[in-house]
Amino acid sequence: KLPASGVRLDQPGLRIASTAVRGPVLPTPIIRIQPVGSFLNTPGMSFVTATVAGDTVGIKLLFTSESNLPPGTNVTLSLPGFSAPKRVVESVSSVPFAISVGYWDAATSKLRLEVAEEIEAGEPVTVIVNVFSAIRLPLVGVRKNQPDITIETDSPLGPIPPTSLTSVAPVGSFTTTPALSFSNAIAAAPSEMTFRFTAEMDLKAGDKVSLELLGFTVPPTLPAYTDATYTFSVAGRTLVLTAKVAVARRTAQTVTVPALFGIRLPDVGTGNTRCCAIGGTCCVKVSATTVGGNVLALPVQTVQRVGSFLNSVELDYSPPIIGEVVSIRVAFSPLMDMAVGDEVVLSLRDFTCNNCFNVSGSGGATFVSGPFRARWEGTTTELTLTVLTRIPAAS
Helix, strand or coil: CCCCCCECCCCCCCEEEECCCCCCEEEEECCCCCCECCCCCCCEEEECCCCCCCCEECEEEEEECCCCECCCCEEEEECCCCECCCCEEEEEECCCCCCCEEEEECCCCEEEEECCCCECCCCEEEEEECHHHCEECCCCCECCCCCCCEEEECCCCCCEEEEECCEECCECCCCCCCEEEECCCCCCCECCEEEEECCCCCECCCCEEEEEECCCECCCCCCCCCCCCEEEEEECCEEEEEECCCECCCCCEEEEECHHHCCECCCCCECCCCCCCCCCCCCEEEEEECCCCCEEEEECCEECCECCCCCCCEEEEECCCCCCCCEEEEECCCCCCECCCCEEEEECCCCCCCCCCCCCCCCCEEEEECCEEEEEECCCCEEEEEECCCECCCC
16 A cells, blocks of 8 residues: 555655665665655535535635645545536635635536645645635535545645545535424414424434424423434424434434424414514424534425414494394404415304395305405305405515
């Protein structure tokens, strides 16, 4: 095997000798030595900005070359799954003016950093690739010490073939898999919840996956409950799942949060487009703290939609006299968008309507009022309002 530190172009101590009877050769320096470079165990990569899988980051690269890196040398990082919109990227290095520009190859996902000023052998080098270069993390994140993230050089004083970095900072990811649904889909009501997700990183015992339940009513403590894979705890409005056993990456997880926990849905409903907007009061976010890579809090993309009128429903009639034919006014403010064809059903027990719409048919009496078509069903004493024009959510 070659030395771990590589072989220099003028490596001292490499000699040739011979004990030939017809002409011995004393130890003589070798005239031409093929150089081989080395970083030993120094190369490492981390990130200098908040890391969210799929988002742009700044990159911090560390290495120490065992041979000089002359001007014109390329130090190339292979970053599978990464992407960038620009060909030329800006960087700075701890060795003044040594590395200030790089070139992104979209076809190979490689970042080539060009050495402009000689870097001496044994000098630790830090290169920062600017976040404004818009290099984007893979949607699946980055694994700890990911082996296919490599570094290489083409230095004439000792090239280095693609070599795995000794240290790669991990970035966790659930991609788009998190989903939350409810067995009792009623605003402000307690419900069993089903949380589904698939982690791109391994989960070790003790790793935590957290659900921030903004707008939900979450008790300060939870009753005893046994689950084979996770223990449950709360911190404010955050439900924390702590792994009891290891879970292999890309293993789909379905976690039941029992109704006995007493967690109530938000009174404004869930899953509407405004929940996670600025000022939103019903946002559900997922995060993770794991050895294999943290996940910063991000909105859960799939949350079962639960509508709400938030105590806005009013029912008036005129004249308010028992036994008389009356006109009815129904008023409400939906906190969700209502599309054409959506229905609002009022159960009016003991009310009667004898041809009061002046239109009869097999489906019951109907009439149009404002954005609704109203229909009375005498057998069920229900007044159904069908949306005729889109109604935006109340502000």
